[in-house]
Amino acid sequence: MKPSQPPPRIAVLATVFNRREVTLRRLHDLREAAKGLDYRVYLVDDACPQGTGDAVRASFAEVTVIDGTGNLWWNGGMRTAWTRAIEDKPDYYLWWNDDLMFAPGSIAAMFEFHHQKEREYGPKVITVGKVADPDTGAITYGAMVRARGLSRLRFQLAPDDGQPCATMNGNAVIVPASAVEDIGIHSPHYAHSTGDIDYGLRANLAGYRLFQTMDVVGTTPFNIAFELGQSKLNWANRRFIFGHPKGVPWREWLHFCRRFGGPLWPVNFLYRYIKMALS
Template identity: 25%
Template sequence: MIYIIIAVHNRRALTLGCLTCLAQQTLTDQRVVVVDDGSTDGTSEHISAQFPDVVVLPGTGSLWWAGATNLGIRYVLDTFSPGADDFILTLNDDTKIQPDYLASLLTAYRVNAPCLVGSVSVDVNAPQRLLYAGTHLNLRFPNIENWADTRFNNSYALLTKTGSYFVSESLPGRGMLIPLPVFNVIGLFDESHFQHHMADLDFSVSARKAGFQLVISAASVVHEYTDATGINVMRPMSLNQFWQALSATRSPINWKTRYHFALKQAPYTYLYFGLDMLRIIGGYALRQIRGHLYALCNSSSFAKKMSP
């Protein structure tokens, strides 16, 4: 049995679309648990009306991804008493999946067991554009190499020509198949230190350190709505917006989250954290400089065109 945990908040259309995909799966040995963390758009009511077999758990509105996911996992453990051959699948609602998605995850597990199985991500609007396909993670210095960029040139076709399975050093939570014994060894997601971002990274790294292989299945694809995910720190932002992003729960550059990851996972905590923050601040400064130079060049070109 695969128990699918989906944490949602005020994205009714996306949530219902994701549940429609799950209802069309060729593998029917599944049970879906949605944790609705304080939605005000009628998400829970619409789920109950359209998908009566889906369990909907109410959240407080302050659980965020890790807390909501843990609530769903605890419900599964307490209610269904799953066995060692069962799985938890964490899945985001801002995704679409094909009917053979769950079956492909299970096949990948059986080929590579024991392991956690991660999904490939592509752009829902451009399915050949590869977004995620495994990582190399340097825990001595802050560097996460996304193989979608460095190995596969963001091409899903190139990925499928390369191989069926890839051993990764971390996994994302949008489509992570976790055997139940993993929780017995490392516990649930660390919601006290990673409320939203990096909870999946921390969990998968902890699982790898505990001896569980992390495998990416090329056939297990989630189509991602890229414009619906969190705060995009790469977009232009003012200094005040950047400052706020450093402490926002929804932000991937939240300094407390990154500090706790360094404290928990990096062998040289303060070196890792210091270099990580220097990289983030330096990256912002470079983007600002490039933006100003671009604006200056455009204004100069415009002035030349307008001059007699």
């Protein structure tokens, strides 16, 4: 960026439900992490019974609160936030999970990293923030690469080798405005999870390079409860697994497998449920 140019305008996208105090604390952290940047937060309150939206409105003038229906979940809420933010024509979008505690100055550092990659590779760059556990320091979320094997749908956390990545978790991600035309926004095919992984794969297909920051940008514990909820299939939880947004809804998994699984997509589709049933 040349000195004569105004700083880029950043739209921070988030969706929240029922953890008001966490959301408020993390918004304070975001202020510290984004000092010196021209940003606005677009936050979907998905009908939180705790009054999160009203509490945010009272304390954070830089946040546009959007009232959700209560049935948006993460992916639907991010679609809603993104759709609203597009109206203000920002230069970049920053995805943010409200349980992520950004380190002071980390968002500015993310954008410095992003601009460096733009200078090296051009405008088709997406930056993924590396996130760690607050107690152990182990990496919990970030960019991902394909795991070894025949399946195209097995991923693992990316190594620190500076190479482009296959896809990403959506905890902290910088997406340039051009991506809306080239890729779109979060897919309507998913309610809660998978939308971030889907977007990373679509970005690669559209010619974008995904890079993970070398430094940790903040802390979030690994959501083990969510993973355990998707790990076992039996008669008692079959409706949850096949139909609930926090399970593995069969229509969503079918769409994902057919879109990205290659010739082995039927094997991928069936294997996940068989593995859960045998666990």
